[in-house]
Amino acid sequence: MTLAIFSQLGSGYTTDKTFMAVAGDGAMPGDGDPLIVSSPIDGKDLTRGKMASEQQVNSVILQAQHAFERLRTLPAPVRGEFVRRIGEVAREHKEALAEVISLEAGKITQEALGEVQEWIDICDFATGLSRQLYGLTIASERPGHRMMEQWHPLGPLAVITAFNFPMAVWAWNAMLGIVCGNSIIWKPSEKTPLCALAVQAVVDKVLDDMPEIPRSVSTVVIGDRDTGKQLSGDSRIPLVSATGSIPMGKKVAQTVAARLGRSLLELGGNNAMILAPSADLDLALRAIVFSAVGTAGQRCTTLRRLICHRSLADKVCHRLVKAYQTLPIGNPRDAGTLVGPLIDQQSFNAMQLALGEALREGGQVLFGGDQVLHDVPAGGFYVRPAIVKIRHNADIVHHETFAPILYVMEYDEMDEAIAIHNEVPQGLSSAIFTENMREAERFLSPAGSDCGIANVNIGTSGAEIGGAFGGEKETGGGRESGSDAWKNYMRRATNTINYGGELPLAQGIEFG
Ligand code: UN1
8 A cells, every 4th residue: 555654755665566685785685484563443465475585684774884984983963954854854753753643553653653752852852862872081090091881773673663662662771771872783673673763764865865874774674573583592782772562672681691791671561540538530530541541451551450548438339330321432543543453354353352361360350351342444453441440469450451451450558559569560651640649659659650651740651852761570670762772872981091100900809
């Protein structure tokens, strides 16, 4: 199918029939296994072709290595200018880029536009950062000596991304990674290759105007888990940044660790909100609905557990059910729709299995969970988001199901709420709604939420790019995007310089 973004940018990465499996420098159709890509909106094919073969991926790595050798010597602000211009082109084509996200990932238009905005924002952030890759100077214990640290580029980076943020997560990694002097090899989810190709078309457009940047600065390879495994196992790639499920992350981590490489992992969440008796319920309700049903429950930051004070539970459940009853579910491209489709049938099946499991474990479905078959495009998997009242320690509650299921559980004391909050293996995002300053501070304290993101009076999803994004425990420990996450993409060199005429040894050692 013909998408506006490719014609607007004059890119040949897709035709009516097929797609390129290597995009960027040396673009070519794939030699590997076949791939059919369909839209979650109506199940219709968007494109089909072949994925990149092992050999093709190998030559991409080689090219990325050469590009890195050039990039690392370019001044960081020049790399920043490149990224700034990528942001400009993304701005110009925001609607057309969002259209690809809606078609391929099923996001409603507002959220698809928001995702492109997240990419644009990180370009701005990274551009500023390109003049702020600071190291420290350190007081030396030796006379006539100076110590300092420098941050140097790392090498070609592999970026493995998931279907649910098919542009922004690449951008967090690549915009920072490039400013830090690295080349990027991107393996997007095989469910969203067109998003990656559209992004590459934007990069190409800027490359045409900036011959000083090596063309293999960022390359897309369309592949499946075998490509992921190949990239993870290749010691020419010092860092593999992977976003996706916990089982996928464990595989990547083990393969990368076996060669003592670095991995940056952003895996599953099982995000909770504590709703305290003093909470502003009108605000909380809005936050719950956006966090729990936004992106049809397919964000790693989606609200999955509501830990509600017993005194509020009935009222909150009642109001939530009312709100869920009016949610517009349907074609994500229609104005007004708030809940689009699940990504595919597998995802629908996983949701049904989880709901069955919840019932077996004594849960009570207060609303939804069923498939929506009327007033939605045929061929897609549309569901009514579910609200399930269940005990906090039911097994299913401790698993991430990538679908809109909100488990509601009750607590009596704040100690108990925090214990329930922290008892799951994942540790990405968290929130408390309270007007009580002590409770809020306690939630944010070392003895409070054990997550990488902890919020007060806002929901669990929809983080800004300026903060470091990521989480603890099985979420993988990585931090991407804002704050000092850039340090992940660089290597630190400690330098000691002797400007004196003596050679004093550290620790006062006399030698000879
Ligand atoms: C993800 O789901 O992988 O905080 C990322 C958020 C978004 C990013 C989610 N800014 O919900």
